[in-house]
Structure formats: structure tokens, C-alpha cells
Amino acid sequence: MARPLAHDDVFQAVASPARRTLLDKLSSREQTVHSLAESFDMTLPAVSQQLAILRRAGLVSARRAGRWRVYRLNAEPLREMARWLDNYQRFWTARMKALGEDLKRYEKQDERWR
């Protein structure tokens, strides 16, 4: 591998709404750059650049098909995100139960959460 698989890149790649939309589109079927750019309010080079970022993050792969380039989703790197999120999943179940007590406690102390 030329570059160590950069953990951060996945989070960062997915931080952009445009790139998330690209991934969403590719999740239904593999597509050419042209096809992806059509359904966007972006020029083709812009889309191509975003795809390059996704490619570096390992989230998509591309193959040549004639003069087209067909992009395909590779969801594997998202597992890392999912794993990270798993550590927090307990909170949005536990929190629900604790919420009532918290409210009572902090209202009494006149402390406000914001």
C-alpha cells in the first residue's frame, strides 16, 4: 500500500453532503461520472474531483468500460465509522431512561443545560 489506510479520511470524506449524495446514488447501482453529474448541480470536473476523494478514502472504486469510467460503491470503510458509533449507541438508549432524573436534579439546582 502506498498510503496507510487513513482512518480519518473516511469520516472526512463523508462529511460533505455532496459526497454523501454520491455514495447514496452509487448504492443503488454503479454509474458513470457523466450520469452522476447529470443529477447534480455541479460541473463534471467537480464531480470527478469529489469522486477522487471518495476513491482515496476507499469508498468507491472505478473501472474503465470503453471510454466511460464506471464507479462503484465500496462500503467496507464505513464499518470503521459504524464501529466508532457503536460506542455511543448505549447513550441514546440509556439516556432516555436517565433523562427524567436529570431534569429533576438540575432544575432543583437551578442549573440549565444548553
Added chain:
Amino acid sequence: MARPLAHDDVFQAVASPARRTLLDKLSSREQTVHSLAESFDMTLPAVSQQLAILRRAGLVSARRAGRWRVYRLNAEPLREMARWLDNYQRFWTARMKALGEDLKRYEKQDERWR
């Protein structure tokens, strides 16, 4: 609400390694800014600014305690991320099964995925 809960902010807030570390630290216990800054190679104002971003994304809340400000994790907005990820989870199970066939097919056609 002054601002509609910005969906994008959560993804973007979590894109920064520093902010993820802050969340990780807060997941064990609520802490003051000073306490958080100590375990970081960042100045206190820098930490404070990152916390402000997390606050805007709804990922942390703060209360005053004397002259301290105690920050607390609020994992709720991460549910949205988890939901988005759920749409992809099927790939890293399905993909495993399909991988063998894909390899055979594309090797035969001399198409390389990169």
C-alpha cells in the same frame, strides 16, 4: 428553534479527529474545559472553540458550576449518522458473499478495480 437542526453539522462535527477525541473523553464522564485541554496538545481557547462547534451540532451541552463550565456528552444526534450508516450495512455483509464471483468475472474481462 433559532436554527433548524442541521443534519450536515453532525457529520462535519465528527469529521475532525480532535472533536472525536473530545467526544470520546466526554463519553466516560463530564468534564471541564480545563480538564479536557490538559490531555490535549491544544491551547484552552482552541479546545473551547472545538467545544462550541460540538455544541452547535447538539453533541454536547454545558452547565456552569461555580467558575467552571462542565461539558457533557449528548449522543442523540449521532443516531442520525447511525441511521444513514444502516443503509450501507447490508453491503459489508452482502459484499463478502459477492466478492468471489466479482473477482472471477472481472479477472476474466481483464478489468481492474482500483
Added chain:
DNA sequence: TGGACGTGTAAGACTTAACTTATGTATAAT
């Protein structure tokens, strides 16, 4: 073989992000 098509990439302008230093504000301590 020349031209159109599909795409990648380079260069530049513009926007946004992230830090540092400096200043302001509220609370606590003396």
C-alpha cells in the same frame, strides 16, 4: 486518421476551517 466524447488533472480564485494571541466577563479567593 481526424474529430467528438468521456474523463482526469492542473491552475487559479474564493470560501471555510483552525489555530494563536489578546481581550472581556463572571465567579471565587484573599
Added chain:
DNA sequence: ATTATACATAAGTTAAGTCTTACACGTCCA
């Protein structure tokens, strides 16, 4: 009251990100 502490915020600087335009390259077609 004055000073110190804990933090937020403003201002300024530098780095990153994202677009557009222009151009290069490979592939198909006439």
C-alpha cells in the same frame, strides 16, 4: 476591593477545501 481563575469570544493568520476554466489523454466513430 483587588486579584486570580476559568472560560468565551474577537481579531488576525495560515492552511484546507471546493469550485471554475482550461487543457491533456485515451477511446470510439466516421
